Every structure is written in C-alpha cells, then in structure tokens.
Amino acid sequence: MTAKQDYYETLNVSRNATQDEIKKAFRRLAMKHHPDRNPGDQDAENKFKAAKEAYETLSNEQQRAHYDQFGHSAAHMGGSGGPGPDFSADLGDIFGDIFGDIFGGGRAQSQAQRTQRGNDLMYTLEIELSEAVHGTEKRIEISTLEHCESCSGSGCKPGTSPTQCQRCQGSGQIHLQQGFLTLQQTCPNCYGRGSSIEQPCEGCGGAGRSEKRKTLAIKIPVGIDHGEKMRLTGKGEAGANQGPHGDLFIQIRIKPHPIFKREGQHLTSEVPIDFVTASLGGEIEVPTLNRKVKLKIPAETQSGSVFRLGGKGFPKTRKAHAGDLLCRVNVETPVKLNAVQKQHLRDFQALLKDDRTHHTPKSKRWFEHMTQFFKPTPPTQ
Structure with missing residues (x-):
C-alpha cells in the first residue's frame, strides 16, 4: 500500500503557508490537472483528486490544526470550539474560474450578478491565564470590508440607480455562435452584473464596499480553553452587491504562566x-x-x-x-x-x-537491582 503524500507537499507550499497561498497553489494545480482539460489522462485525474483532498483539509483551520498534530489519521476529525468557517464558497469560486477559463469565463463571472455573502475573518486573540479563569472583556481592532455608507453598497452615486445592460438585456450573459456550438460568455460590458453603473459613487468608486477599521468588544467566557474558537455571526466582511456579512472567528491563545x-x-x-x-x-x-x-x-x-x-x-x-x-x-x-x-x-x-x-x-532497592543486574549468569547445561 502506497503511503499518502503529505498535504503540504501535494500543494507545494510550506507548513506555515497562509490561506491565500494555499488557495493559489490549489487553483494552479486544479487548472493544470482538471479532468476536463486532460480527458482520458488517469494520472492527471489522480493528481487533481489529491490536490482537492489536500485543499479541503488545509483550507479549514480546525481540520488543518488536527492534521498538523495527527497527520492523515485525523485529517477529517472535527475540532472543538464550535463550527469553523464555511469554505465551500471558495471551492466553488475556484472551479468557477477553471470552467470560466475553458469556456469563456461564463460561470465564474456570472456569480457577480447575484448578491454574495462576505468572507469569514479569523482573528487570534492572546489572553492571560487569569482572564481565561475568570472571564473578561477585550477590545480588538480589525480591518475589514464594509458596505459603502454613501451608496449603501449599490456602487451608484446617491440619487441614481443602475441601468439595465443593453448588450445582455440584464441577463449578465451573452451567447456566441461558433459553428454548430453556442457558447455562453460573461457579458463584457457589465461583467455579469446585468446592469451598468452610469454614475459611480464617489465614496467607493462604484465598488459598493470599502476597507475600514473597526473596534469590537469581545466577551471572553469563564473557563475558555487554549485554541478554542468563538464565532461572531455577521462580523466578517460585507458581501458584494449588497450581500450579507460573513462571520468573524476569534481563536484564543492563552499566554504561558510562570507558575x-x-x-x-x-x-x-x-x-x-x-x-x-x-x-x-x-x-x-x-x-x-x-x-x-x-x-x-x-x-x-x-x-x-x-x-x-x-x-x-x-x-x-x-x-x-x-x-x-x-x-x-x-x-x-x-x-x-x-x-x-x-x-x-x-x-x-x-x-x-x-x-x-x-x-x-529507594537507595536500598536501587542497590539491590544493580547487584542483580551485574550478577554473573550461570552457564547453561
């Protein structure tokens, strides 16, 4: 039975790679080995499956922590401290990019016309042992994307609204005829939104979101453990196209105590x-x-x-x-x-x-054991 390759080696990343580096590495391998790009190539299919398995584990912070500690035997064990971030959207985006590159970008960019949930955020908070014992309240500052206050996330200048894209008639897609095939492609005019912003908001340049720093008060419960995660629903990044916020995960680290x-x-x-x-x-x-x-x-x-x-x-x-x-x-x-x-x-x-x-x-017993150890062994008959 062949030993399973280390997930980090499969993706060709270091063990301290960031989530962005892991995602980029998987996308590169998925683009190269995807079965649709390599029809009939079993080796490419196996490499694609291995990369997908590695990414599904390493892109989940809880599963990654278990894998780092226990290896493949615990790569899919659940972690403590509540459910972790939902990375299924990331996987969908990656596959969308792959199919988009093959067939003209239709699927990946078409998602832009729908409201999208914002990304989850992870914040590591270090506390004292006494704070873990008695509970406390901590204030943290994070940088995140928020809906633009001027346009409420629409991307349009206040008092105006988007207009329907004339080229795709609001569908976000156009159809191209190539011989007997009809290919669907993202509309190049509206980039899949189905509408166009004639007068973009000056506050966000039409993006609908802007980066902001905000301060949050975090209540640390009594008895929280090292490595435990707290989930703050709706405190992550604001979603695109006025979509809902993601969640913020607070990972607790307890400082070593001198006693x-x-x-x-x-x-x-x-x-x-x-x-x-x-x-x-x-x-x-x-x-x-x-x-x-x-x-x-x-x-x-x-x-x-x-x-x-x-x-x-x-x-x-x-x-x-x-x-x-x-x-x-x-x-x-x-x-x-x-x-x-x-x-x-x-x-x-x-x-x-x-x-x-x-x-x-104890010295007596030790001396007796030592004497027995050096006692000559009688010859066998």
Missing part, C-alpha cells in the same frame, strides 16, 4: 521545598489563582510527590466541573553552604551510615 500550567480543568504547579521540611514535615504557603493558601507537608515526603487542593483549579462551567490545583513538590538540595553547615551535614551523614538503607529505602 501554573493547565491540564483540562486542573492546574499544576511545581513547588520547591527544603529537605528538612521534606524529612520532618511542616506547613508551607502556595499560591493559587486567587490567593495564597496553606499546604501541609507530611514527614518523609519524597521529591515528585503530588498534593491536591480541591476546587483551586478552573471554575465550574456549563461544560465541566470545577478543577483542582495539583502541587508537585521538588526537594531542593542546599547550595552555597559555609564550613559549619557542611560539617553538620557530614556529622548527620555519619549518624545514618550504620543503618543507611533503613532511612533511604
């Missing part, structure tokens, strides 16, 4: 303790997300022991129960000792010497 790490609803923390407290037991202060709390350390605690503080992790949400704080203790070796302190340690070592294995059971 805590998140594991689901739980938090983990590395807590240093001195070897005296580890040996005799005691009480230490440890930080939580809200305040410091007391943690009791039992006598004879070993490095790596984990203590659970219930309810001190992420708070309860509609999706999950409250988490805990898991404190993993690390017994520190004293450093920068003076002569007196070193002598006290030597005296202490001497006190343990006669019965050392009783006080250090």
Whole structure:
C-alpha cells in the first residue's frame, strides 16, 4: 500500500503557508490537472483528486490544526470550539474560474450578478491565564470590508440607480455562435452584473464596499480553553452587491504562566521545598489563582510527590466541573553552604551510615537491582 503524500507537499507550499497561498497553489494545480482539460489522462485525474483532498483539509483551520498534530489519521476529525468557517464558497469560486477559463469565463463571472455573502475573518486573540479563569472583556481592532455608507453598497452615486445592460438585456450573459456550438460568455460590458453603473459613487468608486477599521468588544467566557474558537455571526466582511456579512472567528491563545500550567480543568504547579521540611514535615504557603493558601507537608515526603487542593483549579462551567490545583513538590538540595553547615551535614551523614538503607529505602532497592543486574549468569547445561 502506497503511503499518502503529505498535504503540504501535494500543494507545494510550506507548513506555515497562509490561506491565500494555499488557495493559489490549489487553483494552479486544479487548472493544470482538471479532468476536463486532460480527458482520458488517469494520472492527471489522480493528481487533481489529491490536490482537492489536500485543499479541503488545509483550507479549514480546525481540520488543518488536527492534521498538523495527527497527520492523515485525523485529517477529517472535527475540532472543538464550535463550527469553523464555511469554505465551500471558495471551492466553488475556484472551479468557477477553471470552467470560466475553458469556456469563456461564463460561470465564474456570472456569480457577480447575484448578491454574495462576505468572507469569514479569523482573528487570534492572546489572553492571560487569569482572564481565561475568570472571564473578561477585550477590545480588538480589525480591518475589514464594509458596505459603502454613501451608496449603501449599490456602487451608484446617491440619487441614481443602475441601468439595465443593453448588450445582455440584464441577463449578465451573452451567447456566441461558433459553428454548430453556442457558447455562453460573461457579458463584457457589465461583467455579469446585468446592469451598468452610469454614475459611480464617489465614496467607493462604484465598488459598493470599502476597507475600514473597526473596534469590537469581545466577551471572553469563564473557563475558555487554549485554541478554542468563538464565532461572531455577521462580523466578517460585507458581501458584494449588497450581500450579507460573513462571520468573524476569534481563536484564543492563552499566554504561558510562570507558575501554573493547565491540564483540562486542573492546574499544576511545581513547588520547591527544603529537605528538612521534606524529612520532618511542616506547613508551607502556595499560591493559587486567587490567593495564597496553606499546604501541609507530611514527614518523609519524597521529591515528585503530588498534593491536591480541591476546587483551586478552573471554575465550574456549563461544560465541566470545577478543577483542582495539583502541587508537585521538588526537594531542593542546599547550595552555597559555609564550613559549619557542611560539617553538620557530614556529622548527620555519619549518624545514618550504620543503618543507611533503613532511612533511604529507594537507595536500598536501587542497590539491590544493580547487584542483580551485574550478577554473573550461570552457564547453561
């Protein structure tokens, strides 16, 4: 069985390629290998199918993230955080361009005469761990296409309206006779709109849309996770020909915290303790997300022991129960000792010497395993 080629290699793009680069790469391959351009060529058909499969995965941010992590086995797994952007329109536009190039541009440009939904936008928002725990409100600034305020997206000068194209009689298409064939082609006068703008709007030059920067207030819910996506319906780009807006997707990234790490609803923390407290037991202060709390350390605690503080992790949400704080203790070796302190340690070592294995059971077991490992193997009979 032949191993499936890496999707990035199939499209000949780097692993950090932008969506625009991925789309352009697929369009180039689709134009080259499409079956309608290569009738009867099985190799071209296979290459076209491979490019289409790669594009369908890499053009979807959630599927791409799964593919980057798990490879082909999870290329079509669904992601968390709600539905992702709808890229079916992009695929349709690409195929429309292909058929348009073959048959005179009819299908691709004919879409212009209909209102079109605006493109979805993606914005990466970085927040602090404490903001993910308690929830917050963030203000972001994005650049997007909006319907022109002067003409409300029509592209016409205020007080005027488009006129029906005389060449195509409003259909957006013209028909050309070539021998026994009648070919349909986008009207070159109105570019498929079916109408012409005699007096274009001065605010947008007749485009109906213009680029603007706008500020949005984003409410971050309690307990949101790293990599989760929030969908803001209707906050994407304005559609062409007065079409509806696309959606805005906010992808959350949580900054690394100097003390805590998140594991689901739980938090983990590395807590240093001195070897005296580890040996005799005691009480230490440890930080939580809200305040410091007391943690009791039992006598004879070993490095790596984990203590659970219930309810001190992420708070309860509609999706999950409250988490805990898991404190993993690390017994520190004293450093920068003076002569007196070193002598006290030597005296202490001497006190343990006669019965050392009783006080250090792990060392005893390790020594027994080592002895067994180096024990000569008896000869086989």
